[in-house]
Amino acid sequence: MSAKQDDVLNARLSRVRVVLVSTSHPGNIGAVARAMKNMGLTQLVLVNPAEFPSGEARARASGANDILEQAQVVSSMESAVAGCAVVLGASARLRSIPWPSLDPRAAADRVLEVVESADAALVFGRENNGLSNDELDRCNYLVHIPANPDYSSLNIAAATQVLVYELRMSLLEQTGRRDNRFHSDQPRATADELERLYEHLQQTLTELDFLKPSAPRQIMRRLRRLFGRAELDRMEINILRGILSAVQSRSRGEKTEESER
Amino acid sequence: MSAKQDDVLNARLSRVRVVLVSTSHPGNIGAVARAMKNMGLTQLVLVNPAEFPSGEARARASGANDILEQAQVVSSMESAVAGCAVVLGASARLRSIPWPSLDPRAAADRVLEVVESADAALVFGRENNGLSNDELDRCNYLVHIPANPDYSSLNIAAATQVLVYELRMSLLEQTGRRDNRFHSDQPRATADELERLYEHLQQTLTELDFLKPSAPRQIMRRLRRLFGRAELDRMEINILRGILSAVQSRSRGEKTEESER
Structure with missing residues (x-):
């Protein structure tokens, strides 16, 4: 991958905020930071975290401490998503009034359309009961990870990992840089x-x-x-x-x- | 999704073993079990785990205890992958002799070709230094998650989550059941x-x-x-x-x- 292509990729990914609402376990915040940095994202926003900063968060971040140090702590989802042209809320809960819902791959495509010129947000709710209906009202879409219907609630860092992985994959795919064959240090035989x-x-x-x-x-x-x-x-x-x-x-x-x- | 379609999906996923080699942190084993159950996988095989069974594993499994209880503990990778028609090794390390390497989406397609009629294995190495060259020799392919080149090592449960998510997505896609548009309790307007x-x-x-x-x-x-x-x-x-x-x-x-x- 050329340095210039890397710059474009990083610029796009830096426009995607990960917003964690009222996270109870600081270890999850650290694991989310690691997942973000693994996939090239940088902007973490914490809405009313139960405990932050936290040694447990730093331990689980495992080298992604820069993401934690730059994280913004805010007091409302409204300020967390201010300026975002598209807001996606992750939620496993089924609701009586269905929100428009995308799977992670479709969600990634939607986000990538936006981040050419604006910011986007992926919002994750509380560990135990997700996002409230008022918070979902502030989302353009709900993102639903197609899970085992008998056991559908992913750990918040695992859900983040899936969504940010899809973002990076979609960017690589869009720019023709998805690399699905093996490399060799030798030229391919003719x-x-x-x-x-x-x-x-x-x-x-x-x-x-x-x-x-x-x-x-x-x-x-x-x-x-x-x-x-x-x-x-x-x-x-x-x-x-x-x-x-x-x-x-x-x-x-x-x-x-x-x-x- | 009909019950019959669910049966086919579950039958395929139950043929995919997740093999963890010499895992140091029992919490990671629990998080892997949760990721597996979230995506509908059931077969966990542990090669020489540092600590198992473990309370920490159970805590992180968070309801996926059945996966831990059914887990097989073995003493070699050879016995862990016995009977598998395709073995994929997850590894972030670059090596001097490149192994044939697939991205997670291509790897999922390869696994799904096999599990119509045979077992397949996804093998994850040690937290600190992955799979040894001898262990990689037993793999048909290496799976490489396309990560940030400056920070490419995913947590083992996060890596598992990505691969098992891709498996489930590919199965849903193959069977025309990928659901990337929103549901409504109302019929779509004509x-x-x-x-x-x-x-x-x-x-x-x-x-x-x-x-x-x-x-x-x-x-x-x-x-x-x-x-x-x-x-x-x-x-x-x-x-x-x-x-x-x-x-x-x-x-x-x-x-x-x-x-x-």
Whole structure:
């Protein structure tokens, strides 16, 4: 990832506030700070935390102390979300009047539309009973993590982790930088290098009398499928061809010995 | 979601083992159990845990004690993953010989291909230094959560939460049950109901002399855009039309009063 692309990513993520309303356990505040920093977010806002600052929060933050030190402590959700163009409230509770609700992936997309030019907030309620209806009234959307219906209440730091992960993933996806294949320190083998490997393999297996020269097709097709799927790099090709050469030289040598006996 | 669909989902998720190798902090084991149960997983395998069973694990599991009670404790990664058709190792560490690495979404897809017919394992290493190279050798893939490069090490329960969330999301997506729009207790308004609302609105705004009858287009277009985006339900349409009727009757009454003066 280039430094410039990193800057864009960080600028977008720095516009997303995580707002924790009346958190009881300071350890959860620390765990949220860690989850935020892991995904590149910086703005933590605490509405009436039961205990803050706190040694337990620092312990659970585990290196994300800068997030805790910069955290804003405010006395109302209203001031926590002031200036935000979109406010999303996380809640597992089902309610009699349904709020418009998005899953975390759809919510991330909505947030990312906004943070090109404005701030957004993800709001998390109390550990025991979430956000009040008055607080939900200040949200544009409710975010619902699709959980096991028999056990749907996530720990607040776990819920934060899911939402900020989705934000980062969506940003990476949008900018074509989602990286879902493996890296190698070696260049990927090209189609012609693969062909030469297959030729070498077929020749070697024929010399071993493993393949019938008249009907090599089925086995070779299966071997092609295997190595094709493995997406070999150049060094792996060289290792495999080295092995084939060693097999050939031993096999030819042994044949000579046999014929000499 | 129907009960039958739930059964399929639960059957698939019950084939995914979460394997924790040499976990130091029992609290993390509890938090992992909670994350698993939240997403519908059941099989927890502990390789040489520092402390288990543990009160701290139970406290952090917060209702997911059944997962802890059913957890298997084994003495090697080999026995933990025995019988699994695919083994994914979570690791944040970069290594000199790169392992094939997937992001959590790609990893979830790979796991779901397997669990139609076999077990799969997600393996998490030690809190401080992850999985050893020998342990990674037993993995088909490494799963890498795309984190902030300056602070890339997630708490083990947070990492588990992300991976099991992706599993559940991918299953919901695959089966067409991803639910990314809001629910309402009311049926969604139909196109013709919306049109009648717009007619009513235009009529009322014209009566208020807010719209010029000669050129209502621009304002009406903006209002259509707003209500179109809001995806109204039938009750909302009724409320809005009730408001319009109240405005009309007041406006007509006042006009009458004015003309009577």
